[in-house]
Amino acid sequence: MLKNFIQNLPKAELHLHIEGTFEPELMFEIAKRNNIQIPFASVEEIKAAYEFDCLQDFLDIYYQGANVLIHEQDFYDLTYSYLQKCAAQNVRHTEIMFDPQTHTDRGVSFETVISGISKATKDAEKNLQVSSLLIMSYLRHLSEEEAFKTLEASLPFKHLITAVGLDSSEKGNPPSKFKNVFKASVKEGYIPLAHAGEEGNADYVWEALDILGIQRIDHGNNSLQDPKLIQEIIKRDIALTVCPLSNTALQVVDDLKNHPLKKMLDMGLKVTINSDDPAYFGGQINTNFEAITSALDLSKDMLYQLAKNSFQYSLLPSKRKEIYIKELDTYNKNN
Ligand code: HPA
Ligand code: ZN
Numbered sequence: 001m002l003k004n005f006i007q008n009l010p011k012a013e014l015h016l017h018i019e020g021t022f023e024p025e026l027m028f029e030i031a032k033r034n035n036i037q038i039p040f041a042s043v044e045e046i047k048a049a050y051e052f053d054c055l056q057d058f059l060d061i062y063y064q065g066a067n068v069l070i071h072e073q074d075f076y077d078l079t080y081s082y083l084q085k086c087a088a089q090n091v092r093h094t095e096i097m098f099d100p101q102t103h104t105d106r107g108v109s110f111e112t113v114i115s116g117i118s119k120a121t122k123d124a125e126k127n128l129q130v131s132s133l134l135i136m137s138y139l140r141h142l143s144e145e146e147a148f149k150t151l152e153a154s155l156p157f158k159h160l161i162t163a164v165g166l167d168s169s170e171k172g173n174p175p176s177k178f179k180n181v182f183k184a185s186v187k188e189g190y191i192p193l194a195h196a197g198e199e200g201n202a203d204y205v206w207e208a209l210d211i212l213g214i215q216r217i218d219h220g221n222n223s224l225q226d227p228k229l230i231q232e233i234i235k236r237d238i239a240l241t242v243c244p245l246s247n248t249a250l251q252v253v254d255d256l257k258n259h260p261l262k263k264m265l266d267m268g269l270k271v272t273i274n275s276d277d278p279a280y281f282g283g284q285i286n287t288n289f290e291a292i293t294s295a296l297d298l299s300k301d302m303l304y305q306l307a308k309n310s311f312q313y314s315l316l317p318s319k320r321k322e323i324y325i326k327e328l329d330t331y332n333k334n335n
C-alpha cells in the first residue's frame with residue numbers, strides 16, 4: 001500500500017550528483033563510442049566492484065567512471081537518462097549537482113559539461129514535465145585557488161546555475177578552507193550549499209553555517225552530536241538532504257534500522273529523502289523512500305511531510321513551490 005503511495009507521490013530530489021547516476025550499461029556504451037578502455041569486462045564486474053568501506057573508497061571509483069565522459073552528447077545522455085528515471089518515479093523537480101573539476105582537470109571544457117547537462121534539463125522540462133536547477137559543486141580535496149578558477153570559468157554560464165555546493169572527501173577538508181571562494185560565489189549570485197556532517201563532525205556543520213552561510217545542508221547526520229547545533233538549524237529553518245541508501249553504502253550508518261531519520265523528524269528538523277549517487281548506492285529515490293519506510297516503519301503522514309519538505313526547501317521561487325505543493329496536497333487527499 002505505501003509502495004504505491006510512494007511511487008506516485010509528487011516529490012523533488014534535492015541531493016543528487018549527476019556523475020553518480022552513471023549506470024554501468026550507459027558507461028559501457030559511452031566508453032565504447034569514445035574508444036576508452038575501462039578496467040572492467042562487464043556490467044556485472046562493475047557492479048561487483050561497488051562495495052565501499054567509506055566515502056573515499058567510493059570516490060575513487062566514482063571519479064574513474066566519470067573519465068569516459070568527453071563530449072557534450074555524453075553529458076546530455078547522462079543527464080537525460082537520469083531525468084527519464086525522475087519522470088518514471090513522479091519526481092516533479094530536481095536540483096542536480098555537477099562537479100566541473102572532475103572534467104576540466106581531464107581537459108574537458110566547462111562549456112562542454114554545462115551545455116550537455118543544461119540542454120538535457122531543458123528538453124526534460126518540455127518533454128517529461130520535470131523541472132531542474134543546477135548546483136555547481138567544488139571538490140573539497142582540491143585547493144581554494146582551484147575552486148576560484150572554476151568559479152571564474154562558470155561566469156559566462158551564470159544564468160544556467162542556481163547554487164554552489166561543496167563535495168568530495170570531507171575529513172581534513174573543512175568548510176573554512178573555502179571561505180573566500182564561497183564569499184565570491186555569493187557575490188556572483190549563487191546560493192551557497194555544502195555537504196557537511198557526513199563523515200565530518202558537528203564542527204564542520206557549524207563552519208558550513210557560520211563561515212559559508214549555507215542555506216541547506218547536504219547529509220548533516222553528525223549534527224545530531226550537538227544539541228545546540230540542532231536548535232540552531234531549526235531556528236534558521238534550514239533543511240537536511242538525507243540519503244538513506246548512501247549512508248548505509250558508505251557505512252555512515254551501520255543499518256537502516258538505526259538510521260536517525262525518524263529521530264530527526266521527531267526533533268523538528270526539516271529533512272528530505274534523496275538518492276545521492278543512485279547508480280552506486282543501490283537505488284533511485286523511490287527505492288530510498290521504500291527502504292527507509294520499511295526499516296523505520298514510517299507513516300503515510302511522515303511520507304507526505306518528507307515530500308512537502310522537498311518542495312518547500314527547494315531553491316524554486318515561492319510561486320512554483322506553491323504549485324507543486326498543491327499538486328502534492330491533492331494527491332495526498334485522494335490516496
Ligand atoms: N559525499 C561527498 N562527496 C560526494 C558524495 C557524497 O556523498 N557523492 C558524490 N560526491
Ligand atoms: Zn552527496
